[in-house]
Amino acid sequence: MSSPTPNVAEKLESVAAILNDAAKGLRAGAKATPEQHAVLIEALKSTVELVNEPRDDISDVMTAFAQGTIIRLFIKWQVFANIPLDGAIPYKDLAVKVAGDVALISENIPRSQQARLCWVLVSTGVLRQEGSDQIAHTIRSRAYGHRNPLQAMMQMGFDEYLPPLLALPRYYETYGIKEPTEKLYTVKAFAEGKPGQSVADITLADPERVATFVLAMDSMENMYPHDGMYNYSWVAARAGESPDRALIVDVGGAQGNALQAMCKSTPGLPMSRCVLQDLPEVIETVKKIGDEGIKGARLMSMDFHNEQPVKGALVYHIRRCLHDFGDDESVQILQHLSDAMAPDSRVLIGEAVMDNPPARSVALVDFLLSTVGGKERTVDGFREIASRAGLKVRAVHQGKQRGMSIVECEKEI
Numbered sequence: 352m353s354s355p356t357p358n359v360a361e362k363l364e365s366v367a368a369i370l371n372d373a374a375k376g377l378r379a380g381a382k383a384t385p386e387q388h389a390v391l392i393e394a395l396k397s398t399v400e401l402v403n404e405p406r407d408d409i410s411d412v413m414t415a416f417a418q419g420t421i422i423r424l425f426i427k428w429q430v431f432a433n434i435p436l437d438g439a440i441p442y443k444d445l446a447v448k449v450a451g452d453v454a455l456i457s458e459n460i461p462r463s464q465q466a467r468l469c470w471v472l473v474s475t476g477v478l479r480q481e482g483s484d485q486i487a488h489t490i491r492s493r494a495y496g497h498r499n500p501l502q503a504m505m506q507m508g509f510d511e512y513l514p515p516l517l518a519l520p521r522y523y524e525t526y527g528i529k530e531p532t533e534k535l536y537t538v539k540a541f542a543e544g545k546p547g548q549s550v551a552d553i554t555l556a557d558p559e560r561v562a563t564f565v566l567a568m569d570s571m572e573n574m575y576p577h578d579g580m581y582n583y584s585w586v587a588a589r590a591g592e593s594p595d596r597a598l599i600v601d602v603g604g605a606q607g608n609a610l611q612a613m614c615k616s617t618p619g620l621p622m623s624r625c626v627l628q629d630l631p632e633v634i635e636t637v638k639k640i641g642d643e644g645i646k647g648a649r650l651m652s653m654d655f656h657n658e659q660p661v662k663g664a665l666v667y668h669i670r671r672c673l674h675d676f677g678d679d680e681s682v683q684i685l686q687h688l689s690d691a692m693a694p695d696s697r698v699l700i701g702e703a704v705m706d707n708p709p710a711r712s713v714a715l716v717d718f719l720l721s722t723v724g725g726k727e728r729t730v731d732g733f734r735e736i737a738s739r740a741g742l743k744v745r746a747v748h749q750g751k752q753r754g755m756s757i758v759e760c761e762k763e764i
């Protein structure tokens with residue numbers, strides 16, 4: 352490492368203080384809040400980046416490639432599922448168990464190969480080796496052992512986003528170096544050899560992909576909390592005015608976690624006056640395996656590219672949907688809400704609002720979204736699409752955690 356500059360030295364001292372606090376908290380038995388955890392992770396990552404030299408960056412990138420690929424393979428081959436939750440298992444027993452589940456492994460992958468793959472994860476602390484021949488879970492690997500939102504998130508990240516990234520050089524050679532906003536000619540469609548098909552059509556053609564997508568949404572709920580950004584008490588206060596009026600319509604609301612959080616944190620806001628809207632495949636899944644709480648809402652299949660079927664609701668909430676689309680389509684989606692609104696209705700857009708330059712997580716998501724024709728936006732970007740849809744931004748409500756805000760819009764009169 353070259354000698355640190357004073358700035359780097361100061362930064363290292365400030366990280367030392369953060370680490371000291373974290374260690375004290377651990378000793379006192381306190382569980383870090385999500386905000387404290389985020390501060391710690393950001394401090395550690397940004398410090399590594401301060402001292403990294405190019406060869407360290409390259410090594411980090413290669414490690415991430417290898418680790419992500421092996422985790423994905425191990426999910427597919429049921430390797431994580433066959434490591435006991437407590438204690439270790441000899442590599443040779445694991446190979447036999449996995450071979451029992453997936454014939455391909457016994458034929459094509461020698462036992463030693465499994466250890467080689469495990470060793471990468473052992474070297475990065477995802478798995479733990481005991482002695483010279485046994486392997487065990489760590490807190491970082493257990494979640495990949497069974498079907499759950501985090502496992503689905505990892506699977507979706509790899510399967511849905513890596514192929515378009517690998518296709519980017521060819522994509523730009525083919526279409527030229529410009530913003531990929533064409534909804535039928537996305538990087539994803541190109542990567543899958545399906546130019547001319549929308550991302551939704553490509554994904555919806557495969558029910559397994561949809562199921563993984565729906566499940567992965569659940570883990571994103573924790574990454575993008577609902578609470579603390581917007582106070583819905585004014586909606587509850589108006590519930591008695593007209594009993595037939597929908598109070599909140601959650602457009603593209605997936606399994607309804609946002610509605611559940613709103614009703615839970617707002618006394619007097621009844622779920623029965625809320626509407627959960629999503630594509631038919633998603634609404635059917637919610638009807639079958641959704642939380643009991645959300646089944647109290649009106650569950651409505653729809654397509655937000657078409658006319659909004661619920662007219663005059665007090666609030667149209669649309670969270671983490673517009674970022675999947677370029678400006679023209681987002682304007683069209685907002686226009687359908689604008690057309691359905693009463694003069695006192697509000698549209699609440701839940702999205703990351705980008706700073707310039709944006710935080711790491713927002714910049715990353717924005718880049719990934721570019722492969723499906725979507726984008727994150729700055730406040731001005733939201734003002735522009737709102738105004739094109741006949742709406743005016745009243746306020747931007749920011750949460751404690753960066754990465755999610757509510758952009759509150761009203762009809763422009």
Ligand SMILES: C[S@@+](CC[C@H](N)C(=O)[O-])C[C@H]1O[C@@H](n2cnc3c(N)ncnc32)[C@H](O)[C@@H]1O
Pocket residue numbers: 551568571572602603604605606609628629630633653654655656669670671672
């Ligand atoms: C990124 S998810 C966001 C889900 C949820 N609002 C949240 O904040 O976690 C986008 C949602 O939009 C839904 N969606 C996509 N296209 C749609 C369409 N044309 N009409 C209605 N919903 C759609 C998806 O099924 C998915 O549930």
